[in-house]
């Protein structure tokens with residue numbers, strides 16, 4: 623229980639200071655003898671008391687400062703929720719640990735179909751296309767993916783011994799030439815475009831990956847269709863030009879425009895249709911349909927979207943923890959509520975939307 627541990631430490635520090643102070647006072651008293659030195663003694667005691675006052679008035683110990691503020695000042699960083707970082711701020715070793723953990727999920731048994739030859743990784747594209755589908759174009763788009771990411775992060779940790787946190791790809795840093803982003807690095811990243819002159823495998827431009835740690839991976843479904851194929855990408859810009867990804871919709875200016883909306887429904891709508899869609903349609907292949915989580919970059923992309931929601935939440939006058947609304951699900955006329963369930967079928971227990979509003983609440987514990 624981190625808050626208690628942290629405050630105990632602070633109170634211990636104060637108690638130690640108090641002990642020291644008492645020792646100093648009695649030491650000084652013992653040294654003073656005779657009527658003239660009594661006054662000196664009294665003055666010293668008064669000075670010591672004044673020092674004591676100062677100690678107790680220090681911001682850490684002041685009872686006037688609310689407990690939470692004192693905790694925020696705590697130098698004990700480890701007591702806080704772990705931070706999700708941008709891909710390029712990771713060390714080479716940390717990048718490798720992340721990629722190894724993702725590959726490890728492909729060696730673990732599926733939770734959804736434990737008796738099949740499916741892996742723990744296959745659960746994610748399946749749930750996203752069969753359940754997640756209904757959360758797109760509606761209010762739960764952001765909370766559903768937030769919980770989905772949390773399950774993925776927990777599984778990496780619990781089943782694959784991953785010690786880090788999820789990682790995001792801040793594509794605004796690459797918007798001039800997205801295809802040159804370090805996330806596509808064949809050695810340190812997730813590999814690049816599909817085979818340039820290769821055969822189309824899926825979608826408009828998907829072709830087999832040819833470099834990076836995810837070549838030779840078979841994706842079983844393409845959307846809801848069972849169609850085993852090589853994991854594919856096909857970079858394509860808005861004019862249909864291959865090899866290039868359009869960064870216009872995810873430029874810092876475009877993002878600022880979305881973040882400045884003050885109503886949740888307008889925000890989530892533009893987040894999804896403009897910001898979210900730019901990446902899957904630009905990368906193409908497996909990423910451009912509902913089985914997008916076959917491409918491990920899906921999780922870096924959605925962690926970035928989750929971070930933008932978190933940034934937006936901070937900007938709202940009530941911190942956005944209760945800013946929610948719109949339609950309950952895709953094609954539904956019913957209105958959404960924070961009491962709605964976020965469903966993951968057998969992958970994880972259902973939770974309420976209200977439970978994922980705060981990234982440092984009872985259920986979730988991370989920061990950006």
Ligand SMILES: [Cu+2]
Pocket residue numbers: 750754758767
């Ligand atoms: Cu999605």
